[in-house]
Amino acid sequence: xxxxxxxxxxxxxxxxxxxxxxxxxxxxxxxxxxxxxxxxxxxxxxxxxxxxxxxxxxxxxxxxxxxxxxxxxxxxxxxxxxxxxxxxxxxxxxxxxxxxxxxxxxxxxxxxxxxxxxxxxxxxxxxxxxxxxxxxxxxxxxxxxxxxxxxxxxxxxxxxxxxxxxxxxxxxxxxxxxxxxxxxxxxxxxxxxxxxxxxxxxxxxxxxxxxxxxxxxxxxxxxxxxxxxxxxxxxxxxxxxxxxxxxxxxxxxxxxxxxxxxxxxxxxxxxxxxxxxxxxxxxxxxxxxxxxxxxxxxxxxxxxxxxxxxxxxxxxxxxxxxxxxxxxxxxxxxxxxxxxxxxxxxxxxxxxxxxxxxxxxxxxxxxxxxxxxxxxxx
Numbered sequence: 001x002x003x004x005x006x007x008x009x010x011x012x013x014x015x016x017x018x019x020x021x022x023x024x025x026x027x028x029x030x031x032x033x034x035x036x037x038x039x040x041x042x043x044x045x046x047x048x049x050x051x052x053x054x055x056x057x058x059x060x061x062x063x064x065x066x067x068x069x070x071x072x073x074x075x076x077x078x079x080x081x082x083x084x085x086x087x088x089x090x091x092x093x094x095x096x097x098x099x100x101x102x103x104x105x106x107x108x109x110x111x112x113x114x115x116x117x118x119x120x121x122x123x124x125x126x127x128x129x130x131x132x133x134x135x136x137x138x139x140x141x142x143x144x145x146x147x148x149x150x151x152x153x154x155x156x157x158x159x160x161x162x163x164x165x166x167x168x169x170x171x172x173x174x175x176x177x178x179x180x181x182x183x184x185x186x187x188x189x190x191x192x193x194x195x196x197x198x199x200x201x202x203x204x205x206x207x208x209x210x211x212x213x214x215x216x217x218x219x220x221x222x223x224x225x226x227x228x229x230x231x232x233x234x235x236x237x238x239x240x241x242x243x244x245x246x247x248x249x250x251x252x253x254x255x256x257x258x259x260x261x262x263x264x265x266x267x268x269x270x271x272x273x274x275x276x277x278x279x280x281x282x283x284x285x286x287x288x289x290x291x292x293x294x295x296x297x298x299x300x301x302x303x304x305x306x307x308x309x310x311x312x313x314x315x316x317x318x319x320x321x322x323x324x325x326x327x328x329x330x331x332x333x334x335x336x337x338x339x340x341x342x343x344x345x346x347x348x349x350x351x352x353x354x355x356x357x358x359x360x361x362x363x364x365x366x367x368x369x370x371x372x373x374x375x376x377x378x
Contacts, residue, residue, distance in 0.1 A: 066207070
């Protein structure tokens with residue numbers, strides 16, 4: 001055990017942020033101790049048998065557009081720790097009621113041709129971003145800083161400042177193209193009329209045309225386990241089943257990082273915080289909640305649009321107006337009548353997720369915070 005005078009750090013919480021922070025501290029020469037409440041590490045980046053034996057379901061995160069594109073993750077030797085990325089033949093499918101589907105093609109040229117009259121508009125919007133994806137990601141994923149590539153950032157930032165609805169409506173003619181971009185923009189947690197929601201549509205479309213939307217072979221748990229194994233290889237320690245109810249219970253260290261939410265931090269810090277600061281943290285308003293359903297299937301989902309089988313990720317939400325109405329309802333505190341679903345069907349591309357001949361799928365939608373239980377049958 002290092003002496004109290006050594007460079008040591010404690011990280012509380014083993015979600016992706018906590019694990020990544022612990023790895024980076026260890027690479028910088030710190031002795032790192034990571035503390036996790038659960039017996040399994042990973043936070044939302046976990047896998048478990050949530051339905052039937054032999055079916056592997058991802059508890060939270062499942063598809064990783066930024067998994068292979070992240071400037072930080074690209075510096076990690078994840079392949080040495082059994083992380084294998086699987087790329088479906090298409091990053092995304094968006095089915096419609098008439099039996100057709102919009103497809104986000106990995107090739108920008110193929111996408112441009114497939115969109116017909118909207119092809120030139122899509123190409124002019126995405127081609128400049130795809131051409132400079134690496135410096136752009138370093139700009140938008142970094143902490144606040146003086147831009148090193150201001151022109152590159154402007155190509156993304158100027159259209160990205162708009163709302164997803166306004167950008168889709170003004171740039172594209174076909175309802176199918178508008179809906180496809182709306183679904184991409186709806187990964188933002190705000191309604192589609194809000195400024196900057198277009199940035200999410202641009203980001204996820206750009207990644208689809210460059211680095212892809214991969215899943216992890218064997219389940220997301222493999223990624224968390226790899227980060228944990230990397231941390232241990234760097235001399236770090238992980239203690240699971242460790243409940244922390246106060247900062248006084250955290251071992252003293254030169255650096256302490258908490259992978260927690262504002263209210264959780266306020267509860268742990270207690271009297272260490274000034275009354276005003278503690279009150280502000282306790283009043284923090286969380287965003288929408290998530291309602292998720294997992295399925296163990298005897299066969300693949302029988303999509304009317306067969307092209308949906310090309311993608312691990314499927315957006316089920318209809319038109320731009322329908323998606324926008326759903327997201328606006330959630331923002332008003334109402335349960336969505338026709339939820340916008342983000343569905344994942346990984347077993348089409350990863351046979352380890354289910355017994356032979358069987359399949360897994362899951363989908364989630366956003367709901368007003370604290371209302372997920374209201375979605376259950378009476």
